[in-house]
Structures are given as structure tokens and as C-alpha cells.
Amino acid sequence: MRFLLIEDNQNLASAVVERLQLDGHAVDHAGTLQAAYDCIAAADYDLILLDIMLPDGDGRTFLQRHRMAEKRTPVIVTTARSAVSDRVGLLDLGADDYITKPFDFSELEARCRAVLRRRGGIAANQITFADVVLDATAGELRIGDQRETLRNRELRLLEVFFSSPGQVFSKSHLMDRLFSFADDVGENAIEVYVGRIRKRLEPSKAGIETVRGLGYRLVDLQ
């Protein structure tokens, strides 16, 4: 996905950019409202992350202008204020969702996905491998005419494998992608989910292969 991050704090911005890139997203950063307007004029984004307090104005101004220009790009506001007291105005002004700082990136990603799904999604977010199509936005796995709705963790795990077919992912890496920092789970927990997606892929020509001692990878079984 392509993000526009509007955030005036340089340290935070660079950390967020790096973190999102780790998950394979493209991120542009704008430190001011003006820079943000320039970015929007120049490129299309799947999602905008907007900070409310900016040096050259209020993020709300951006929201209003964005909505008046009838841009469809969803906006998720990142706020450092109290979640309860801020939410009313933000959603009324046309923010699609909001998340309070500091945020968990897996939660941010989940919110992005939910927002995109609500908005009708983007066609481009489909990955094809062998005879399988993974529609991340719809949360669907398509094998031929057969459509299956995936559960959240199954989807995220499949996304990891489908983003780099053939690459071996260690259990520990998969754990990082699947579980939040609040979850205290052993490495064996990942086997449960690998088992589940194997079942999902059974009717197809794709499969998850165990690489002993290293991890798992997505392979074409033909």
C-alpha cells in the first residue's frame, strides 16, 4: 500500500516510515500542511495518516479541504489527545478512523484494512500465485471459482507468504507479524496457523512447505 504520512515530529515520522516499510508499504512523508497538499497533488495514495497538530495549521483544516475536494483517499487521524473527547469532531469532519499515539502497528494495519474495506477497497490489492488469488482488502482467498473468507490471522499470514513466494520465513519472523506484543505465546502457536492456511490452500496448486530448522515458504506444488 502507498501511505502519505503527515506528521511534524521528525523522529516519530522517520520511525513510522521505517516501520511501515518493513511491512512492505511505500510511504511518503509530509511535515507540514503545505507539503501534504503538494504530495496529494503529485501522487495518488491508498491511505493518509494525519496528525492533528501541525506547525502551519490544524489537521482539521486539511480534513475539511480534503473532503471538499471530494478526494476518496481514506484518512486515519493519529492523535495524541484523549481518544474520547477528540473523536466526535474528527469523525464529523470526515476522518475515516482515528488511532491514539503511541499506536501498535498491527492495529494500525488492521484499521487501514477495515477502512479500505468500508470504502469498497482498491482493486490493486490482489496478489496472485499459482492458481490462487489473495484479495487482502476483501479478506478473501479465491481458488478458481471458489471464494473463501479468511480470518484475520490467516489473512495476515497468507499476505506474508504471498508477498515473497519462495522466501523462507522463520517462525520468529512470522510470530512478529502475527502476534501483538501483548500476546505471550510460544513459538509453537505459529504451527497452528500454518496448519490452518495449509488447509485453506489444500484445493489449490500452492502449498506451504516446511524448511527444517529454518521455517516455512510458499511453493508452487506443480
Added chain:
Amino acid sequence: MTEARITGSIRRRLFLQLVAIAALLSVSLFFVIRGLAETAAEATQDGILAASATSIADALRSDAGAITLDLPYSALSMLGAINQDRVFYRVVVDGATLTGYDDLPSPDDAPTISESSFLTFDYRGDEVRMVSVTRAVSTEGAPANVMISVAQTRTGLAVITRRITGIATAAGVGFFLVATALSLLAARSALRPIGQMTASVTRRGPGDLRPLEIDTPTELSPFVDALNNFISRLGASLQRSEDLIVEAAHRVRTPLATVRAKAEVTHRKLNKPEHKQAMREMIRAIDESSRSAGQLLDHAMVTFRSDNLAAEDVDLVEIVRETASRLEPTAGLKDVIIRTEVPNLTPPFKGDWLLIQSALQNMLDNAIKYSPDDSLIDVSLSLNGEIRLSCKDQGRGFGTTDVDTLKSRFARGTNVDDIVGSGLGLTIAEDVARAHGGLLEIKPNDKGEGACVSLVFPL
């Protein structure tokens, strides 16, 4: 709230003072009327006595060197006109009584000619009023000095005085009663602006910090000005503390967000399990502090808004739907599904929308935190003689924790050490429930494991 120390009523004080003045005036009125009337009656008697004496004097004749008097009947009959008073007279010619009552005393200072002297004294058992006039009657020798005294008892006058006293009393009492009634009205109408002002202050909504704009009498304008000044300072102060909270939150949370993002990046890059574990613990500590900061802010906000509870129509069905959909992505991370069950028609409910939403969000947030992977959370709104907004999970429940202790600040269950929490979530929910006249019910889920937390409001 501190009650005002009440030290008497202005209206009563004003009324009592006005009544005291009225009483004083009534008594004065009584004495003035009686005094004037008595003086007038006495003057009348004196006038008649003088006329009588004069007419006697006019009847004096000098006849061959002797002074004679043919007492005119009218001189005495005019006195009888007043009443059945007795009349005494005495005519003294050069010290010798010519006619009349010998023992009628003469005035100590004989009046000079053409003057009258008046005296009041007791005579033969009655109080009498006496007038004396002196005339010089020319005889053949030297002119004789004749003093005529006419006296009359004062019974008639006493009757008149009594009647006048009655009238004066009636006038005084009447005046007093009318004045009292008027005082009551005056006290009431004088204080009406205060009443109006009180009404316009107490009628205000909780968040209404606009200055007072009412018709103000001159005397109250300093008070209204001071009140308006106070209101504007209060508004500014509230604004300042709100700004401070927002600013403080911003200052704390932005660096925390930076640290957390960097930590996540580092965590991803590290390979050794012990390093990863250390980083994970760090991230959890960050989450704990930011969560506490957030919930403290929320709790402060809830307390503030509860003290000034709004009473707008709240669509509980909409709140359930919105909150559930807002937390759905969070629940999805653990493959937890939130099911909602709401009635077709939203029950009538008045309160603060934001507070109810905040309470439900905390309840649901807890449920998600304590739910195992791949489980269900049921949020339901039901109406069975009461409004019940419940959140049931399939989590670990409360173990051996006494559930009522969970409602107090910073209290946490005995079985939740491994999960990040501030111990404020249920406190917030409890405060919100109480502010709306309801209660927070915490009990184990009736279907097997888990917790069931409900906001219960009377219908």
C-alpha cells in the same frame, strides 16, 4: 458543593424595618391627631368662654356711681350649647365680688384690659376652665376695675376628647395595617430583580459560561459585573486546564510513539530471542504507560462531565453499533469476533452520549484484552424493566478476585498480571453508570467461562 451560610432574609429584614417605621408613624399620627383635636376643642371652649365673659362685660352699667350688672341670659346659654356642663361666674369690682360665686378663685395675675387670661383648675370637685377679662367701667369717681371670670366644667370636652381619641386610634391602627400590607408588597417588589437574577443563573446549563445578560437595577450591577467577571475567569481557567491536559498528553504521547515505533523496528531486526524478549518487554512497558496516561485523561474527562451531566437524547443502539464497529479491527487481530444484539427500537434515554460511549468502549476494550484467540464477545442491549447494556466475553473471568473491588481506582484482578492495564477502565464505566442513575454490574458469564459486565439503568 458548599452550601451558602444563611444569615437571615433581606426581605424579612426589609419588611420588619418598614413595619417598625409604620408603627412609629402610626403612634405619632395618633398623638398628632389627638393633640390637634384637643387643642381645637379647647380653643373652641376658650372662645365661647371669652365671648361669654365679653358679653357679661358689655352688660356692665354704671348707675349713679355704682356698678350694676344685669346678667344677660345669652351669656350663659351660649355656654350651655356645648353640653350639660356646669357654669360658674364671678364679677369682681375693685376686689369685691359684685355677683357670682365668691369662692371662684381669681387668676394670680389679673389680666390687663382687653386681654383674656385662661386657667384650668379643680373647682368643687370638677376640673374647670376659666376665662377672666378685665374692664374699666367709668363711674362718677375714678374708673372702676371690673374683672369678669367665667368658668365651665370640662365634661363635654372630655367626651369630645374621648371621641377624638377613638378616631385617632382608628386612624393609627388603619394606617399601620395599610402600611404593613404596603411594606410586604414593597419588600417583595424590591427584591424581585434578585429573584429574577437567581432564576436566570440557576436555570443555566452546566456548560453555559456565557456572561449574564439581564435587566439589572443599579444597585445590583456591581454584583452582576463581578459575577460576569468571575464567569469569564472560570471559563478561561477551564480552557487553560483543558489546553494543559491536551498539551501534556501531546508532549508525553508523541515521544512515546517515537520510542514505540523505533522499538518495533528494532524488535523486527533483532535475531536473538533474548534480545527480542527484552524489546518486547520494553514495548509492553511503553504501552502500559501510554494506556495509563490515556485512561487518566479519560477518567478526568468523565469526572468533569459527570459533575455537569448533560441530558440529551442518546441513541443507545447507535452507540452499541458504532463502538462495536470501532473496536472490530482491534478484536480481529486476535480473531475475536464481536457480535451485537440490539432491539429494533432504541429505548428512550437521556444522558451524555460521550460518557456512555466511553464506558462501553472501556468495557469492550477489557473484553478484547482478556479474550482468548478465536473467541466471541457478545454486546447486547436489552430492555426488561430496565436498560441493560452488557458485554460478555469467553475470557478467563475473574478467578478469585472480589469483583466489587474492581470498580475502585487502579484496582485490578488477581489473575491478570500478564496483561497490560491501568485499573481505570471499570472505574470509568462505574462512574458513568452512577452519573446516569444506574449501576455497573460485574459477574461471571452465565454461559461457562468469562466475564459479563453490564451497565444497568432504570427504564
